[in-house]
Amino acid sequence: xxxxxxxxxxxxxxxxxxxxxxxxxxxxxxxxxxxxxxxxxxxxxxxxxxxxxxxxxxxxxxxxxxxxxxxxxxxxxxxxxxxxxxxxxxxxxxxxxxxxxxxxxxxxxxxxxxxxxxxxxxxxxxxxxxxxxxxxxxxxxxxxxxxxxxxxxxxxxxxxxxxxxxxxxxxxxxxxxxxxxxxxxxxxxxxxxxxxxxxxxxxxxxxxxxxxxxxxxxxxxxxxxxxxxxxxxxxxxxxxxxxxxxxxxxxxxxxxxxxxxxxxxxxxxxxxxxxxxxxxxxxxxxxxxxxxxxxxxxxxxxxxxxxxxxxxxxxxxxxxxxxxxxxxxxxxxxxxxxxxxxxxxxxxxxxxxxxxxxxxxxxxxxxxxxxxxxxx
Numbered sequence: 001x002x003x004x005x006x007x008x009x010x011x012x013x014x015x016x017x018x019x020x021x022x023x024x025x026x027x028x029x030x031x032x033x034x035x036x037x038x039x040x041x042x043x044x045x046x047x048x049x050x051x052x053x054x055x056x057x058x059x060x061x062x063x064x065x066x067x068x069x070x071x072x073x074x075x076x077x078x079x080x081x082x083x084x085x086x087x088x089x090x091x092x093x094x095x096x097x098x099x100x101x102x103x104x105x106x107x108x109x110x111x112x113x114x115x116x117x118x119x120x121x122x123x124x125x126x127x128x129x130x131x132x133x134x135x136x137x138x139x140x141x142x143x144x145x146x147x148x149x150x151x152x153x154x155x156x157x158x159x160x161x162x163x164x165x166x167x168x169x170x171x172x173x174x175x176x177x178x179x180x181x182x183x184x185x186x187x188x189x190x191x192x193x194x195x196x197x198x199x200x201x202x203x204x205x206x207x208x209x210x211x212x213x214x215x216x217x218x219x220x221x222x223x224x225x226x227x228x229x230x231x232x233x234x235x236x237x238x239x240x241x242x243x244x245x246x247x248x249x250x251x252x253x254x255x256x257x258x259x260x261x262x263x264x265x266x267x268x269x270x271x272x273x274x275x276x277x278x279x280x281x282x283x284x285x286x287x288x289x290x291x292x293x294x295x296x297x298x299x300x301x302x303x304x305x306x307x308x309x310x311x312x313x314x315x316x317x318x319x320x321x322x323x324x325x326x327x328x329x330x331x332x333x334x335x336x337x338x339x340x341x342x343x344x345x346x347x348x349x350x351x352x353x354x355x356x357x358x359x360x361x362x363x364x365x366x367x368x369x370x371x372x373x374x375x376x
Contacts, residue, residue, distance in 0.1 A: 043260045044129065047278060048313040049081075049090060049116040049253050056248040058096050058110030059237045065106050066236040068229070068246070070142040072101035075229055077214075079222050079251060081116075081132040087124030090117040090256070098229060098236075098246055101139070108236040108246065116253065120281035122262050129257040134222035136214040140229020143210065211249050226250040279306035282316035288324070289337050301341060308346035318344035318353055327354060329367045343371045 076097045084091040093113050100106040119125050214225045226249040229235075237245040280302050285295050305315045322340045326333045347353040353374055360370035 043123075044257060045260055045278065045281075046255050046257050046311075047117055049092070049256050050114075050317070051253055052092065052094070052114055052116070052248075052251040056094060056096065056110065056112050057237045057245050058098070058108045058247070059239070060109055061236055062099075062107035062109055064100060064104040066234045066238065068098075068100045068106055068140070068235045070230055072139050073098040073106070073229055073235075073246070074101055074137070074139050075212075075227060076135070076137050077225050077227060077248065078133070078135045079225075079253075081128055081221055081256065083125045083128065084115070085118075087126070087261070088119050089115050090125065090128070090258070092116045092251070092253075094248065094251070096227075096248055098140075106236065117256075118286065119260060121285040123260045124262055125258050126261045127259040129259055130255075131220035132256075134216035134219035134225075136217050136222075136225045136227075138212060138214055140212065140227075141210050143230040143232050220254060221256070223252040223254050226252075277306065277310045278313055279310050279315050282313045283319070287316060287320045289319075291323075291334065305341050305345055309348055312348060314347050314350045315344050318347050318350035321350060321354060327358070328361065329357075330361045330370075331367070339367070339371060343375050345375060347375075 076095075078095045080093045082091050082093060083089075091113050093111070095109070095111050097109040098107065210228070212225075212227045212229060214227060216222045216225075228245070228247050228249055231244045231246065233244045235246045237247070283302055283305065284297050288295050289297055289301065305319060309315050319340050321327060322343060323335050323337065327335075329335055329339070343357060344350070344353060356374035357370050360373055361367065365373070
């Protein structure tokens with residue numbers, strides 16, 4: 001009797017829920033409105049976060065002395081991505097640890113945080129949808145003689161390495177090196193030579209001193225870590241100076257998927273598709289187009305700079321570096337903004353474009369010819 005009564009109650013409950021659902025579903029203004037609200041709750045966007053190309057030098061002495069003496073070290077490096085500034089930015093938290101593999105067990109570690117992306121004006125980051133962590137572990141190759149200082153072209157050199165890594169991600173050899181653009185900065189000038197160098201995971205920077213090019217052993221946030229382990233002199237820095245010290249040279253990140261909340265205020269209200277334009281989102285209201293701090297761009301100039309590269313941040317990065325990072329055009333570092341657009345228009349790789357321009361200037365080419373040679 002109890003089972004029969006329970007079954008009757010369950011049947012009536014199912015009928016009630018079904019009738020309620022049908023009543024709600026028949027009200028066209030309710031159901032579509034609910035699903036529309038859910039669909040518009042956030043915008044999913046794939047963004048290119050900024051690679052770290054400054055040296056991160058640990059100086060904390062955990063144990064032993066400051067010399068690994070060719071005994072490793074064993075190195076562990078991690079990178080974690082988090083939301084900061086009240087949802088306005090992404091930060092990369094970096095941890096580095098190195099320990100000698102025999103007595104006296106010299107050991108160091110360091111932690112750093114770097115802002116790597118800002119949300120478009122009017123929007124906040126609700127969630128990181130892709131992998132937000134990477135780790136690598138390896139044993140350093142023994143170094144040779146001491147490097148007294150990074151060369152003058154060190155930063156462009158490292159930019160070139162990072163660009164090379166990104167060029168080879170998912171590339172089976174169909175894409176050639178871009179007109180030998182990195183050949184003068186790297187110890188390779190053909191696709192095969194560069195690919196072999198990356199496969200070996202070692203970049204000889206001077207004599208027998210090496211930058212280890214390490215993929216992530218866990219997680220997919222980072223494409224490659226570039227790390228110097230053992231060096232020719234004292235390894236653990238006592239002055240935060242990257243001269244011949246154990247250090248992170250650079251970190252190349254993979255693209256990141258984020259969920260954005262709010263309405264983008266970039267561009268014009270008459271262009272609803274502009275919010276999906278990664279390039280434009282990183283220009284309007286974020287980069288000054290002159291030296292008076294004006295960040296309100298003409299839509300025509302944004303369209304021109306981003307043309308053909310709307311889905312990448314590279315034209316924005318290129319323009320910002322050219323205008324505001326001391327790039328010399330042959331007569332100083334203050335640029336006409338129109339020339340900066342001419343150089344960076346539609347670029348798919350800011351580092352390669354700028355590196356090409358700098359080499360043309362070093363060859364004493366006129367700036368106008370250098371722009372014409374290196375622009376897309």
